[in-house]
Amino acid sequence: MEAVTWIVLVVDATLRVSTPLILAAFAGMFAERSGVVDIGLEGKMLGAAFAAAAAAYVTGSAWVGLLAGIGTSVALAMVHAFACVTHRGDHVVSGMALNILVAGLGPVLSLAWFGQGGHTPLVADDARFRPIHFPFADRLSDVPFLAQIYSEIASGHNLIVYIALGMVPLAAWFIYKTRFGLRLRAVGEAPEAVDTAGISVAGMRYRAMIVCGILCGVAGTSLSIAQNALFVRDMTAGMGYLALAALIFGKWRPVPTLFACFLFAFADAVQARLQGVDVPGVGIIPVQAIQALPYLLTVLLLAGFVGKAIPPKASGVPYVKER
Amino acid sequence: MKRVIVAALAAVGIAVASMTQVQAEDFTPAVVFDMGGKFDKSFNEAAFNGAERFKADTGVQYRDFEVTNPSMREQALRNMARRGAQVVVAMGFAQAAAVETVAQEFPETKFTLIDMVVDLPNVQSVIFKEHEGSFLVGMAAAMASETGKVGFVGGMDIPLIRKFALGYVEGAQHVNPDIEIFQNMTGTTPAAWNDPTKGGELARSQFDRGADVVYAAAGGTGIGVYQAAKDAGKLAIGVDSNQNYIHPGTMLTSMIKRVDVAVYESFSAAQDGTWQGGIQVLGLAEDGVGWALDEHNRSLVSDEMEGAIEQARQDIIAGTIQVTDYMAQ
Numbered sequence: 001m002e003a004v005t006w007i008v009l010v011v012d013a014t015l016r017v018s019t020p021l022i023l024a025a026f027a028g029m030f031a032e033r034s035g036v037v038d039i040g041l042e043g044k045m046l047g048a049a050f051a052a053a054a055a056a057y058v059t060g061s062a063w064v065g066l067l068a069g070i071g072t073s074v075a076l077a078m079v080h081a082f083a084c085v086t087h088r089g090d091h092v093v094s095g096m097a098l099n100i101l102v103a104g105l106g107p108v109l110s111l112a113w114f115g116q117g118g119h120t121p122l123v124a125d126d127a128r129f130r131p132i133h134f135p136f137a138d139r140l141s142d143v144p145f146l147a148q149i150y151s152e153i154a155s156g157h158n159l160i161v162y163i164a165l166g167m168v169p170l171a172a173w174f175i176y177k178t179r180f181g182l183r184l185r186a187v188g189e190a191p192e193a194v195d196t197a198g199i200s201v202a203g204m205r206y207r208a209m210i211v212c213g214i215l216c217g218v219a220g221t222s223l224s225i226a227q228n229a230l231f232v233r234d235m236t237a238g239m240g241y242l243a244l245a246a247l248i249f250g251k252w253r254p255v256p257t258l259f260a261c262f263l264f265a266f267a268d269a270v271q272a273r274l275q276g277v278d279v280p281g282v283g284i285i286p287v288q289a290i291q292a293l294p295y296l297l298t299v300l301l302l303a304g305f306v307g308k309a310i311p312p313k314a315s316g317v318p319y320v321k322e323r
Numbered sequence: 324m325k326r327v328i329v330a331a332l333a334a335v336g337i338a339v340a341s342m343t344q345v346q347a348e349d350f351t352p353a354v355v356f357d358m359g360g361k362f363d364k365s366f367n368e369a370a371f372n373g374a375e376r377f378k379a380d381t382g383v384q385y386r387d388f389e390v391t392n393p394s395m396r397e398q399a400l401r402n403m404a405r406r407g408a409q410v411v412v413a414m415g416f417a418q419a420a421a422v423e424t425v426a427q428e429f430p431e432t433k434f435t436l437i438d439m440v441v442d443l444p445n446v447q448s449v450i451f452k453e454h455e456g457s458f459l460v461g462m463a464a465a466m467a468s469e470t471g472k473v474g475f476v477g478g479m480d481i482p483l484i485r486k487f488a489l490g491y492v493e494g495a496q497h498v499n500p501d502i503e504i505f506q507n508m509t510g511t512t513p514a515a516w517n518d519p520t521k522g523g524e525l526a527r528s529q530f531d532r533g534a535d536v537v538y539a540a541a542g543g544t545g546i547g548v549y550q551a552a553k554d555a556g557k558l559a560i561g562v563d564s565n566q567n568y569i570h571p572g573t574m575l576t577s578m579i580k581r582v583d584v585a586v587y588e589s590f591s592a593a594q595d596g597t598w599q600g601g602i603q604v605l606g607l608a609e610d611g612v613g614w615a616l617d618e619h620n621r622s623l624v625s626d627e628m629e630g631a632i633e634q635a636r637q638d639i640i641a642g643t644i645q646v647t648d649y650m651a652q
Contacts (some may be wrong), residue, residue: 009531272528276506287480
């Protein structure tokens with residue numbers, strides 16, 4: 001019974017922690033599948049987190065916050081696309097530049113607007129995405145197993161968690177079963193073929209970056225006004241890079257990427273619960289060792305099980321029509 | 324003739340005014356904040372409040388700098404000293420190495436280091452008995468807990484934070500020897516002082532296991548812990564500054580560390596010329612640490628709790644209760 005409860009709670013935490021990771025990883029998938037390398041996921045999330053917190057605080061509405069977050073993130077994505085697609089700049093340089101820009105701009109703007117240093121004021125409860133409780137969840141929580149799954153795992157998350165989980169099959173369907181998806185994949189593998197077919201390569205890549213911006217915007221919003229109630233400096237804490245790792249881990253495919261995100265989040269949830277616990281036969285594991293767990297897991301799996309990860313052929317290569 | 328006198332008086336007036344201004348300008352204190360940033364609502368913000376109060380009381384402007392990555396500490400301290408600051412307050416244990424280097428380069432400049440000891444004639448080291456204050460809030464946690472389980476979320480895993488944790492554990496066990504205490508550290512790098520998402524997640528993991536009061540000693544990360552407690556309807560305990568106002572109704576109390584007083588005292592002693600190097604240890608007896616009781620948490624603290632905690636405070640000062648100092652072990 002104890003063990004079941006433990007597992008249920010860890011799965012619950014995994015879902016919560018993985019949400020921004022899944023959204024960002026899928027944002028990266030759209031970008032990279034179209035041939036745009038995007039290490040600016042971190043910056044877009046951070047920008048969205050700031051905009052969402054600021055807008056939600058000022059207007060008192062979580063939805064306005066979400067829109068502001070998405071808007072900011074899409075705008076940043078467009079800058080990236082302008083530099084990389086239109087002007088054929090280096091993708092890594094542009095992405096990194098945006099990351100650095102946002103890392104500085106967020107705190108500076110919050111200082112200028114709210115006068116509280118590197119963070120926004122606390123956002124009121126009704127201006128946040130609060131946990132949604134399914135009907136009867138409270139009453140069922142004592143009934144073992146199935147009811148526990150319903151009341152603990154399925155119920156009680158904020159809206160964005162459900163949005164992220166719903167987005168996954170939608171994105172997979174989009175990429176593999178629609179005309180847009182086919183062209184998206186083609187433009188990342190063989191842009192000249194797409195061009196020959198009379199479809200604008202730049203147009204496809206811009207559209208992909210808009211989708212990327214929207215998803216990053218939702219991810220950033222979930223950090224600042226769903227999981228927290230304010231924006232603080234560097235609050236993404238490397239999550240954008242972790243999402244990129246999950247994407248590579250998942251070989252740029254939706255389902256493996258989803259599981260890579262779950263794996264990272266699961267390792268994180270487990271390490272929070274293993275700290276200071278007396279593991280039978282081992283004793284108390286030092287904090288440092290436990291906190292290295294997610295990274296250790298990544299290295300082991302990447303080296304041992306995943307095999308070669310091959311990116312879309314044209315990713316990071318600017319498309320030149322004629323030479 | 325009258326005109327000449329007026330002109331002369333005016334000249335004297337200007338001279339006097341400019342002289343006082345020169346004096347005021349002559350004395351420039353400085354403070355270098357650490358990674359949490361000066362608005363972390365906690366440790367660094369307490370120093371900021373102390374410096375601001377000094378500015379309001381004396382009209383003396385101070386210089387400040389917020390360190391945003393570890394390599395900036397030494398540069399920041401050196402810049403302050405080079406630009407003529409007489410006294411530089413360095414916030415946080417992590418600046419010890421930087422203070423040691425820079426204090427030797429500028430033997431005329433006075434350095435006040437908070438939370439760590441550097442043994443140099445021009446360095447004043449101010450350390451606090453956090454374990455004593457944490458003992459009191461540990462008692463409060465144990466008395467307020469209905470499940471008999473309480474939690475602790477630390478920032479970076481360093482001996483100083485373990486010192487908070489141990490005091491808290493002893494305080495909780497003083498009230499209820501069978502109490503179960505969960506401890507989590509946010510990370511092992513300075514980024515752990517500013518990660519509210521992770522802090523909130525750690526707090527939730529403790530609530531999942533049954534804790535209903537959680538104490539955060541984690542700088543800016545604590546904001547996430549208090550938010551998680553509020554969202555879950557549990558109680559949280561603040562640290563360093565009085566943080567009861569952040570979420571009135573779910574902040575049980577705060578462990579106050581009078582960093583503001585230390586900064587203020589350092590500035591004004593340097594101005595008076597009474598500043599002295601050496602080590603200052605501030606505990607309950609010196610009012611250097613304590614627990615916060617104000618209008619925001621009055622309804623959460625029963626008279627019985629207040630009495631017991633005050634009694635323990637007296638006993639610790641008198642020496643009848645001994646709190647273990649993790650760093651002295």
